[in-house]
Amino acid sequence: xxxxxxxxxxxxxxxxxxxxxxxxxxxxxxxxxxxxxxxxxxxxxxxxxxxxxxxxxxxxxxxxxxxxxxxxxxxxxxxxxxxxxxxxxxxxxxxxxxxxxxxxxxxxxxxxxxxxxxxxxxxxxxxxxxxxxxxxxxxxxxxxxxxxxxxxxxxxxxxxxxxxxxxxxxxxxxxxxxxxxxxxxxxxxxxxxxxxxxxxxxxxxxxxxxxxxxxxxxxxxxxxxxxxxxxxxxxxxxxxxxxxxxxxxxxxxxxxxxxxxxxxxxxxxxxxxxxxxxxxxxxxxxxxxxxxxxxxxxxxxxx
Amino acid sequence: xxxxxxxxxxxxxxxxxxxxxxxxxxxxxxxxxxxxxxxxxxxxxxxxxxxxxxxxxxxxxxxxxxxxxxxxxxxxxxxxxxxxxxxxxxxxxxxxxxxxxxxxxxxxxxxxxxxxxxxxxxxxxxxxxxxxxxxxxxxxxxxxxxxxxxxxxxxxxxxxxxxxxxxxxxxxxxxxxxxxxxxxxxxxxxxxxxxxxxxxxxxxxxxxxxxxxxxxxxxxxxxxxxxxxxxxxxxxxxxxxxxxxxxxxxxxxxxxxxxxxxxxxxxxxxxxxxxxx
Numbered sequence: 193x194x195x196x197x198x199x200x201x202x203x204x205x206x207x208x209x210x211x212x213x214x215x216x217x218x219x220x221x222x223x224x225x226x227x228x229x230x231x232x233x234x235x236x237x238x239x240x241x242x243x244x245x246x247x248x249x250x251x252x253x254x255x256x257x258x259x260x261x262x263x264x265x266x267x268x269x270x271x272x273x274x275x276x277x278x279x280x281x282x283x284x285x286x287x288x289x290x291x292x293x294x295x296x297x298x299x300x301x302x303x304x305x306x307x308x309x310x311x312x313x314x315x316x317x318x319x320x321x322x323x324x325x326x327x328x329x330x331x332x333x334x335x336x337x338x339x340x341x342x343x344x345x346x347x348x349x350x351x352x353x354x355x356x357x358x359x360x361x362x363x364x365x366x367x368x369x370x371x372x373x374x375x376x377x378x379x380x381x382x383x384x385x386x387x388x389x390x391x392x393x394x395x396x397x398x399x400x401x402x403x404x405x406x407x408x409x410x411x412x413x414x415x416x417x418x419x420x421x422x423x424x425x426x427x428x429x430x431x432x433x434x435x436x437x438x439x440x441x442x443x444x445x446x447x448x449x450x451x452x453x454x455x456x457x458x459x460x461x462x463x464x465x466x467x468x469x470x471x472x473x474x475x476x477x478x479x480x481x482x483x484x485x486x487x488x489x490x491x492x493x494x495x
Numbered sequence: 496x497x498x499x500x501x502x503x504x505x506x507x508x509x510x511x512x513x514x515x516x517x518x519x520x521x522x523x524x525x526x527x528x529x530x531x532x533x534x535x536x537x538x539x540x541x542x543x544x545x546x547x548x549x550x551x552x553x554x555x556x557x558x559x560x561x562x563x564x565x566x567x568x569x570x571x572x573x574x575x576x577x578x579x580x581x582x583x584x585x586x587x588x589x590x591x592x593x594x595x596x597x598x599x600x601x602x603x604x605x606x607x608x609x610x611x612x613x614x615x616x617x618x619x620x621x622x623x624x625x626x627x628x629x630x631x632x633x634x635x636x637x638x639x640x641x642x643x644x645x646x647x648x649x650x651x652x653x654x655x656x657x658x659x660x661x662x663x664x665x666x667x668x669x670x671x672x673x674x675x676x677x678x679x680x681x682x683x684x685x686x687x688x689x690x691x692x693x694x695x696x697x698x699x700x701x702x703x704x705x706x707x708x709x710x711x712x713x714x715x716x717x718x719x720x721x722x723x724x725x726x727x728x729x730x731x732x733x734x735x736x737x738x739x740x741x742x743x744x745x746x747x748x749x750x751x752x753x754x755x756x757x758x759x760x761x762x763x764x765x766x767x768x769x770x771x772x
Contacts, residue, residue, distance in 0.1 A: 203674060204593040207585035208601070211645055214582060215608055218620070218642045223611060225619035286508050291501075297508045299755045300516040306754045307519075307747040308703040308721040315518040315743050318525065318736055324533070326521060326540040348536070373515065377758065430612035433705045437725060451614040451706075458618045459710050471615050482610045486603060 229468035236462035248469035257445050258470065261453040268364060268435075268449055269428045275368045277421050280375025287376060288383050305373040313437035316366045320352035320438075327352070356446035359439050363447050367434045371424055378420040382413045422485045426478060450474055519747060522740035526551060533736065551737030555728075559735070561742055563716055564723035567633050571719060572698045574637045579644040579697045580690060586645075587652035588678055592664075602653065609646040613706045621710045635711045636719065640704060644697040651696065655689025656682065695757045699750060720746055 233244045252258045287298055304312055319325060328349045331337035338348045352362045390412070394404045432451040435441060441448035441456065448456075450470060458467015524540075525533065527547040538544045555561045590598045590605075620639060621630070629635035659682055667677035683690075708722040715727055724742045728735040 200593050200674065201595065204589040204595050207589035207593070211582045211586040211605075211649065215605075215642060215645065218623070218639060219608055219611055219616065222616045222619035222623060225622065226615060229619060282507070283511055286504065286511055289504055289508075291504060291508065293508075295755070297512045298758065299751055300512040302515075302755055302758070303519055303747055303751045304515050306699055306750040307743065308705075310703075310705055310721045310725045311739075311743040311746055312518070314725060314739050315522045318734075318740065319518055319521055323536055324540065329536070329540050369515070369518075426610055426612065430614040432614065436705075454614060454618070455706070455710075459621070464618055464622075468618050471618060474612070474615060478610055478612065478615075482607055485610070486606070 226468050226472055229464050230472045232465050234464040236464060244465070248465045249473075252466055252469050252473075257448060257453065260445050261448045261450050261470075262473075264360070264447060265429060265449040265451075267360070268367070268447075269425055272364045272367045272371070272428055273421060273425050275364075276371050276375050276424055277417065279368065279372045280379050280420070281417065283372060283376035284379035284383055288380055301376070302373050304370045305377075309370060309433040310437055312370055313366060313434050316362075316369075317353075317438055320362055322349055322351050322354055325349065325352065353439050354443055356443055359443060359447050363435055363438055366438060367428065367431070370434065371428070375420055375424055378423075379413065379417060382417065382420075383409075422481055426481050426485075429478070429481075430474065519744060522743045526737050526741035526744060528737055530737075551735070552741045554735070555738040555741050555745075559727050559738060560715055560723065561720075561738075561745075564718055564720045564727075565746070567717065567723075568702050568719040568721070571633060571636050571640070572701045575640040575644060575701045576694050576697045578637070578641045579648050580693060582641065583645050583648035583652055583693070584683070584686075584690070585678075587649045587656055588682065590649070591653045591656040592661075592682075602650075605646050605649050608642075609650070613643065613704070617706050617710050620707065624711050629711075631712055631714050631717060633712060633717045633719070636701075636704075636708060639707055639711070640701050643704065644693075644700055647700070648693045648697060651693055652686065652689050655686045655692075659685045691757050695754055699754060702746075702750065 228241070230248055231243060231245060233242045233247075234240070283301065287294075287301065319327065328337060331344060331350070332348065336342055337344045337350065344350065350358065353359050391404060391408055394408050399407065430451055432449060432455060435447055435449055435452050436455075439447045441452050450473065454467045454470040456467075457463050457470055461467070524543075527549065528543065529545045529548050529550075532538060532543065532545040535544075586605075589595070590602050595601075624630050624635045624639070627635075627638075629638065663685065664674075664677040664681050667681035668674065672680060702719075703721055705721050708719050712718055712722070715723060718726070720742070724739065728739045728742070
């Protein structure tokens, strides 16, 4: 009996080792390297490694663009997560209901998430074009834009990606559009997981729609919503694809986020040390979010 | 009352579908437009003011190496999926079934790896890629992408593996299979829905990855769709709009179709992973 247990132990390690080695080599090592870069003066022109302490951090903290990017990152994450959770919940409730043509609706609803993000964002880039935007065309047709006393102004276009406030709004809207289907799928999983008999029991006990909603559905799905919200927040926090395609951080850094700024500094600008410092600045925030996720998951397990 | 609730549901469903799919509809119309039609702000952008043309779709395949990008995305995706399954399936089995006392702790550690984002690693990873001599080579993506997909896949597969009744592998071992044989012949076939979910999930993650692909690979013959299309069809300030939109539609439809086919299985896997993991 003991031999079997021993062999299981060996087998467990044999099965785990490839994944562990792979992850240690290609996540663990680069992570340590990133810390090293952040404390050094490595640039793409001069790859020699000289320790400079916290000088890179001093330099980025002195840079107003960094603070701009930081507050943009929080704004971008906070506002888009708010809408993603609400729309995701509504969408999940729709997708879970039984109706004819469900398959087609689901197919269309999934499109934003399954399309590679750069391609989806390019569709939007054309949709929000500064001259040929069909949104502007509709606004002009209904008289909200382009005439002397129009509600949105006399200019012929909105410049969705050219005005700082509008640009941020557009970037957030596109990100919400793209992530809502994923949020819906995850929340759907949560709704499906509610034991049917529990709802039935509440119905038999005479609980109305709203009471069932607040006393059965919401408490039972809350952990899943919390987990998906935190997953989404981390994803949003570190995502730059939408920003990169739509505005490239502009106009005048109005939509610059930490990740795009790190990319701009580290790859385009060649200052690897500063880029790494900007990127590393994210980590404590992510770790805090990770702890929050794990606590939420534990609550799920307790259930 | 029931009728109105029904009508409301349909209205919401149609509204949601429209909101999600509208940009693609717009892409579809744009893709077939002539330049003289497209670049006239007075034209109604939703109809064809001049006859439709397929010139820009032909351009996409003949001049812009779209075929190369699609092919690169496909083979990178397939190889990444194979590597991901080969590594994560045994790892998930070890964590779900082999009753090690540290399994729970290990699962959490893997969960944490998922939270380390590409944006934190791409600078040092591009150094590692250079050191390995893989810069500007699509193989660098084959090497690096599994670091994104393996943690998620382990997490997903644990859920599916826990749903397989223990009796089945015990029976297989009574029948004379070794533990390894029982895993391969009895457990793996029963985990098939989970494997399918991992295939779909890993492939879509890979196809849409952007940061690594942008920082590791610059020659156009080595690019994948997510970086090749935006960089090759945008020349300075000149956007090849119709070809860009055509590329979006050509890629989006098949991916969403496949994803939808497996959605139910995916949802099942995700729930189990999150609740019991």
